[in-house]
Amino acid sequence: MSVSEADVKKIAHLARLSLAPEDTARYTEELNRILGYVETLKRLNTDAVPPTTELVEPSPWRADEAHLSDASLKEAVFQAAPDAEGGAFLVPQVIGGE
């Protein structure tokens, strides 16, 4: 399987990345080289092999309990944000407008 420049633009959109036009060709070429390499897995018949979904040992279960953090931590979280006000993250208007 290989990807076209149109595919790469679509992938970039899905990943919320915008590529400069000159980069699209380069990423297309690089992705195709890597995808070509991972094709080697096709040589293996894995019809009867289960996928690995858990490693080493199952994760221990725990009760789904809420733990309250202290108020100063909340303050610090919002301070680290690019734009926040009154305990909320600010973003450009999403609904309505022009």
Place this chain on the structure above:
Amino acid sequence: MADSPCERTLTEQLELLNRGEISSEDLTRATLDRVQKSDAAIRSYLRVSEATALLAAREADARRARGEKAALLGVPVAVKDIFLTQGVETTCSSRILEGYVPPYDAHAVSRLKAAGAVILGKLNMDEFAMGSSTETSAFQLTRNPWNLDYIPGGSSGGSASAVAARQCAASLGTDTGGSIRQPAALCGVVGMKPTYGRVSRYGVMAFASSLDQVGPLTRTVEDCARVLGVIAGRDPRDSTSSERAVPDYLASIGKRVKGFKLGVPKEYFIPGMDREVKAAVEAVVSVYERMGVSCNPVSLPHTEYAVATYYIIAPAEASSNLARYDGVRYGKRAQDAKTLHEVYEKSRSQGFGREVTRRMMLGTYVLSAGYYDAYYRKAQKVRTLILRDFEAAFEKVDAILTPVSPTPAFKIGEKTDDPLAMYLSDIFTIPTNLAGLPGISVPCGFSSGGLPIGFQLIGKAFDEATLLQLGHAYQGETDWHCRAPNG
């Protein structure tokens, strides 16, 4: 320089402190002085926190004066910039997190602090741990202390170069496909990736959650055992962290190794690997045999598929984990974004470098509608085959002996234009992550050009103690780990 206390190993530094021959404050000042003199050339550190380090050192001295005992009381260490550190900027070597100051400490960092370690600063790495040479850092190039024209390995390159250059007694790194063991080998220090689940990843920026693990880089295996004992153990904040009790690693390391069985897999001695690396690792076999350890051929037949498997699973998981960097909750937001969609796209495109962008696109593609079965599910099936290879081998042997990297360190810039060549440099470390097993890298020689070479021991799940015991025994018979780079 030979009489500087930072020349001493972590264990020796603890002895000096315990005997009252040096204070933590003086030791910390000597190490900070070493950093100041050497780091203009090597550039291991992204940030040095001199004032808080000296405060912590004085606190350690006060604790010791009160008669308190703690495993790392007063010893200067440093951590990869992937670990959150409360009040200290943490960037993962990415522009997208420039200026981000975390509100809390990673679990491993709080364990170090509780054990009395003095944290000197944050170490350079490949951006979001994606790379094998530390060249994808958005901020600086780190150089190999043994030869400044060469890379230190990666992604925990700063963690390895700092320990090699005696800029700290020990450091923490993370290992997703070799990112502790490969730079440790290339810088001539010890590095361990513990079993998946042995150390909590809480507060460690996630790259590939089914592969990531935290571990120490140190000068000796004994030092490694000390640090691992501090950071290992259950933490309810990382649901994958194991409830198994942490053994006393120091108790096991002095024991005799006679009678142990090592496996040597033929698939790890491939055509095209460096001649001197091959010879150095083969010489390790002789050292073990002299100690009464038998070395037996074993086969791990699916090894050749590990890199391809990894380059599906790791980017897929990364594309999901890194979706959180969207210019809303932390780090930098693009200034020219007018809509929410533009906030996402512009912040991410301006904030991420080429390697991270490439891997996120690869990961998004292999998870996209219609391709999941062909790539991700297929890779998870091959992963099962790789796991079974190890299970079969461990029925016959106690640990597996391999090279760490097919070559010594390469030159800065040599592989930056060829992502696939860079990926293949992790061919001997990736299978361990896919199987969740522990691996340790130990120095075992030098190339004719004077660059370090390391060997790897891979163990059964949660059997770090055997790896440490075997590694320590090797260091008792050899002195590669006693050599220091110039300057």
